[in-house]
Amino acid sequence: MKDTIYSRRPGLIIGFHGCDKSVxxxxxxxxxILTTSTNDYDSVIEVAHGMNERAGFPPYDxxxxxxxxxxxxxxxxxxxEKNHIQICVRNPNCIKGFSLPREIDYEFPNPQQRTK
Incomplete structure (x- = not known):
């Protein structure tokens, strides 16, 4: 993995499940465009959405x-040790854009390595 601003931040992991570099x-x-996931483990959230729909509530974005x-x-x-937060976006119109973390420019100080 290349050294990026995000790779230098302890405890911060940004991941996109199922996406390799070509995607x-x-x-x-x-x-x-990103396609809807068809992984078996995604069915848990779909069960919750089905219950919501049957109860007459609007779908979650x-x-x-x-x-x-x-x-x-x-x-x-x-x-x-491995606590984490995940987000599931079901409505693609809620995604306003994508960004790619840039590589660190070593000609400038790295704010993550500064001492107090």
Whole structure:
């Protein structure tokens, strides 16, 4: 992985499930669009949307949830090793655009490496 502004930030991981570099390049250049996921694990959110629809509520445009995973960092911490937040955007009109993190320009100071 190239050294980017985002790769230097401890604890911050930006990921796009199921997207390799060729997909990223095509979407950013406008040669392709993102397609709806067909992964089995996505069915959980679809069940929730089905229940919502049957209850007569409008569909969700997007949902966000925290996932508590891994061992506790220390007893009583309330945080685990692999806690993370995921977002599911069901309405593509809610995506206003895409961006690609740029590489760090080493001719300038890296704000993530500055000392206090």
């Amino acid at each position: 990223v390049d095509k979407v950013l250049s406008g040669d392709d 997007s949902v966000r949830s925290i996932f508590w995973e891994g061992d506790e960092l220390y007893p009583g911490a309330g945080f685990k």
